[in-house]
Amino acid sequence: MCFAEGSFGLQLTILDYMRQRVEADGPMALSEVMKCTLTHPCFGYYATRNPLGALGDFVTAPEISQMFGELIGLWAVVSWQQIGSPRRFNFIELGPGSGMMMNDALRASQLVPDFHVALDLHLVEASLALRKIQKNSLAGYAPTWHNDVYSLPCGPSIIIANEFFDAMPITQLVRGSLGWHERRLSFDQQTKMPIWTVMAETSHLASLLHPKVLTTGQVGEIAEVSSFSLSIADALARRLVSEGGVALVIDYGYCNSALGDTLQAVKKHKFVDVLENLGQSDLTAHVDFAALSAAVNKAGAIAYGPITQSAFLLSLGIIQRTYNLMKKSNYKQARSIEAAMVRLIDSKAMGSLFKVSAWSGREVNLLPGL
Numbered sequence: 001m002c003f004a005e006g007s008f009g010l011q012l013t014i015l016d017y018m019r020q021r022v023e024a025d026g027p028m029a030l031s032e033v034m035k036c037t038l039t040h041p042c043f044g045y046y047a048t049r050n051p052l053g054a055l056g057d058f059v060t061a062p063e064i065s066q067m068f069g070e071l072i073g074l075w076a077v078v079s080w081q082q083i084g085s086p087r088r089f090n091f092i093e094l095g096p097g098s099g100m101m102m103n104d105a106l107r108a109s110q111l112v113p114d115f116h117v118a119l120d121l122h123l124v125e126a127s128l129a130l131r132k133i134q135k136n137s138l139a140g141y142a143p144t145w146h147n148d149v150y151s152l153p154c155g156p157s158i159i160i161a162n163e164f165f166d167a168m169p170i171t172q173l174v175r176g177s178l179g180w181h182e183r184r185l186s187f188d189q190q191t192k193m194p195i196w197t198v199m200a201e202t203s204h205l206a207s208l209l210h211p212k213v214l215t216t217g218q219v220g221e222i223a224e225v226s227s228f229s230l231s232i233a234d235a236l237a238r239r240l241v242s243e244g245g246v247a248l249v250i251d252y253g254y255c256n257s258a259l260g261d262t263l264q265a266v267k268k269h270k271f272v273d274v275l276e277n278l279g280q281s282d283l284t285a286h287v288d289f290a291a292l293s294a295a296v297n298k299a300g301a302i303a304y305g306p307i308t309q310s311a312f313l314l315s316l317g318i319i320q321r322t323y324n325l326m327k328k329s330n331y332k333q334a335r336s337i338e339a340a341m342v343r344l345i346d347s348k349a350m351g352s353l354f355k356v357s358a359w360s361g362r363e364v365n366l367l368p369g370l
């Protein structure tokens with residue numbers, strides 16, 4: 001049940017709600033803005049709609065082609081074999097969206113029945129609206145849902161995450177003459193509309209920045225850090241070390257920590273102004289894979305990659321899979337299968353921007369694709 005009512009029983013909008021919080025507590029941290037606009041149970045972007053697909057706001061790789069999820073499913077099977085084919089394991093997806101990737105992965109992995117006998121399906125999903133869609137698309141697999149990674153059960157795990165970490169809350173720090181200051185959200189006194197504000201005091205979160213970013217930032221430049229993502233990476237890595245297993249993380253982002261403002265809002269397949277579309281657009285930031293790998297290594301696990309999505313999918317055999325599917329199709333279907341493959345691997349589309357990294361609790365002989 002969601003009570004989004006103000007003091008006089010009127011329906012609150014997300015802006016009213018944020019304005020009230022800013023009036024009570026002062027400027028709102030960007031991480032809180034992202035949490036509130038994306039996953040608040042009443043107003044959150046993900047809580048109130050299915051944003052995926054051509055009719056939604058954006059299209060992800062599994063929505064472009066079934067081949068994406070199928071190859072991830074085969075990756076999971078080989079990885080399961082590499083960790084000794086445990087008789088029971090948790091097959092976990094973080095942020096499954098419509099459930100399409102998991103559905104395709106499970107269908108492809110039916111080639112190895114023992115994998116299916118051994119798996120328990122767990123989904124980490126904040127949105128009740130999307131959980132309903134996942135329940136339909138994964139009917140027959142009896143998943144268990146979790147609000148976050150901290151309630152996942154013990155045992156060896158194969159974890160997959162596509163476009164999950166980009167939705168994790170970040171902090172933006174602006175370089176001042178004496179140090180780094182947090183950029184927060186407040187409201188203009190006259191217009192009552194949201195604006196960015198740079199805090200006067202320096203922020204302790206600067207200690208989380210990569211040393212190169214810390215030392216090269218010039219006055220006015222922005223650096224980003226996601227302590228949420230780092231905590232999740234730490235928790236997953238500790239689990240992989242103590243319980244065994246591997247994780248596969250796919251997202252858009254950069255290999256080495258860098259300066260820059262990557263916060264972006266997308267609506268109806270176009271970039272839109274962040275502040276003008278709070279709660280009505282997908283709000284994401286590029287993933288800092290070096291920072292994630294450092295957190296994983298610090299927790300005692302091993303991080304492989306990142307490599308580009310293009311290199312990953314090519315090494316898993318996307319070209320062969322494309323031609324096999326094309327052979328069974330009519331001319332029009334074949335052209336569309338080919339176009340989807342190009343979109344996934346072309347460096348002008350998703351091939352280079354998206355990176356793939358794998359994490360393992362112990363040394364694994366060969367993680368497919370990496």
Ligand SMILES: C[S@@+](CC[C@H](N)C(=O)[O-])C[C@H]1O[C@@H](n2cnc3c(N)ncnc32)[C@H](O)[C@@H]1O
Nearest residue numbers: 046060095096097124125126127162163164167
């Ligand atoms: C961009 S969608 C990606 C969906 C899917 N992985 C795909 O590739 O199509 C992000 C997913 O993460 C979920 N999500 C976002 N923030 C979350 C959070 N803090 N905790 C759990 N799930 C979250 C969203 O509800 C959604 O399912």
